[in-house]
Amino acid sequence: MGNEADSRLSQFRKGVVELAILALLHRxxxxxxxIVEKLAGHPGLAISAGTVYPLLSRLKKSGLIDSAWQxxxxxxxxxxxxxxxxxxxxxxxxxxxxxGVTDAMDELLEGRTAR
Amino acid sequence: xxxxxxxxxxxxxxxxxxxxxxxxRVHGALLVAATGECEETVEDLRxxxxxxxxxxxxxxxxxxxxxxxxxxxxxxAAQCADLGLESSDKQEVAPRKPSPxxxxxxxxxxxxxxxxxERIASRWWDPLNPRILVPRVFGVxxxxxxxxxxxRLGLVRPDDEDVPFGSVPTSYLALAVxxxxxxxxVLAVLIVLYQSGLPAQVxxxxxxxxxxxxxxxxxxxxxxxxxxxxxxxxxVAGAWLGQRRPLSRVAAGxxxxxxxxxxxxxxVQELAAAAGGRDDLVMFAGLALALALPFALLxxxxxxGRAAEVRRDLAKKGDLS
Numbered sequence: 001m002g003n004e005a006d007s008r009l010s011q012f013r014k015g016v017v018e019l020a021i022l023a024l025l026h027r028x029x030x031x032x033x034x035i036v037e038k039l040a041g042h043p044g045l046a047i048s049a050g051t052v053y054p055l056l057s058r059l060k061k062s063g064l065i066d067s068a069w070q071x072x073x074x075x076x077x078x079x080x081x082x083x084x085x086x087x088x089x090x091x092x093x094x095x096x097x098x099x100g101v102t103d104a105m106d107e108l109l110e111g112r113t114a115r
Numbered sequence: 116x117x118x119x120x121x122x123x124x125x126x127x128x129x130x131x132x133x134x135x136x137x138x139x140r141v142h143g144a145l146l147v148a149a150t151g152e153c154e155e156t157v158e159d160l161r162x163x164x165x166x167x168x169x170x171x172x173x174x175x176x177x178x179x180x181x182x183x184x185x186x187x188x189x190x191x192a193a194q195c196a197d198l199g200l201e202s203s204d205k206q207e208v209a210p211r212k213p214s215p216x217x218x219x220x221x222x223x224x225x226x227x228x229x230x231x232x233e234r235i236a237s238r239w240w241d242p243l244n245p246r247i248l249v250p251r252v253f254g255v256x257x258x259x260x261x262x263x264x265x266x267r268l269g270l271v272r273p274d275d276e277d278v279p280f281g282s283v284p285t286s287y288l289a290l291a292v293x294x295x296x297x298x299x300x301v302l303a304v305l306i307v308l309y310q311s312g313l314p315a316q317v318x319x320x321x322x323x324x325x326x327x328x329x330x331x332x333x334x335x336x337x338x339x340x341x342x343x344x345x346x347x348x349x350x351v352a353g354a355w356l357g358q359r360r361p362l363s364r365v366a367a368g369x370x371x372x373x374x375x376x377x378x379x380x381x382x383v384q385e386l387a388a389a390a391g392g393r394d395d396l397v398m399f400a401g402l403a404l405a406l407a408l409p410f411a412l413l414x415x416x417x418x419x420g421r422a423a424e425v426r427r428d429l430a431k432k433g434d435l436s
Contacts, residue, residue, distance in 0.1 A: 015145065032272060032273065032274045033272075048245070049245060049273065050244070050245035050246075053242075053243045053273040053274050054243045054244070056274060057243055057274065057277075060277065062158060067274075067277070068428045068431070068432075069424055069425040069427075069428035069429060070428070070429075070432070071429065077425050077428075077429065079272075079274055079275070079424075086135075089132075089135040089139070090135065090138070090139055090142065092135075092136075092139060093135055093136050093137075093138060093139010093140060093142065093143070094139050094142050094143050096136070096139060096140070096143070097139055097140045097142065097143020097144065097188075098143055100140075100143070101143065
């Protein structure tokens, strides 16, 4: 695979991970390590801490998520992330767009079995 | 950048929903077009749309008309993706604009664009980036990302600080001035005390084995260490007087600490050689300190910043309850 294909793939995954993070936070607030761990539980996404943290920072900068330190029952305080009102709306819009795309792709890829 | 345009208050949920759904589709299409770069542009556009709507009565029909002018979200996203890198945020610390002065040759990265304090600073302290070796800001090869080292060692977490050193109280930020100045002062005192007692010829360069391989007159040998130290302090002064971001000020302090420590250790090495002592031990100790001190400065200030954030958030929560 060439460099360009590599970088396209990584760009694509970045967008998907963004939606994945929003979806996760839509279920409830979570701290960084928890988000990394939960997303790592989906090997298909191929997500590492190196992908998640820069995205959290970017989502926060664009106002879709917010963070605050909270006491932890074990150990030092943790920084929890949650969706903002704008983030919740964005999540709905992105999720709708996502289904539009996957439905179309399912049709186009019909007959091809997953490896 | 984080100034997200507030929706006009009088906009009905239905009208606002139209806008948000539209931009949700733009984001969805961008996601599929595999371009993460133009989201800033889309945010600007969203703000612009709200401004335009503010000039109308804000009914769902008005909103639909404004959005219709933009074309379908998918086409808009495609146009934006074509503009691609050019429209990416100019504040971005590492612009990826293609330049003949930056790239890689035979796998070795190089960058000959004039370095800005911001770019240097964000390479040296970028805890979000797990890579320890990052392409050098200026020159050929790699720099050390101390932030990644600190994360790897468990000293900080990647997301400890919202903005690197952004919450550190100024009185603590001053550590980034005090430390290099103190080391420079040690060098000055050593020079005053011992310079006259040095032999005419002193070693100025040591090989990998630790044995001296170049000598120079004792006074001309002073030029390089002193210049290096002064240069570091000038960078610090520039960062503070130029009211650079905290990250740049701290990184300038780390750079000055590095330079002052190397200079001081070279001078101590000369003194040790003149006294017939173990100058090779001094060299290795000096090199270790030259890395350890800037690292300690960065980690300490980052942890102070985290503590300040924690205090702020927990106090806010206390107020609510």
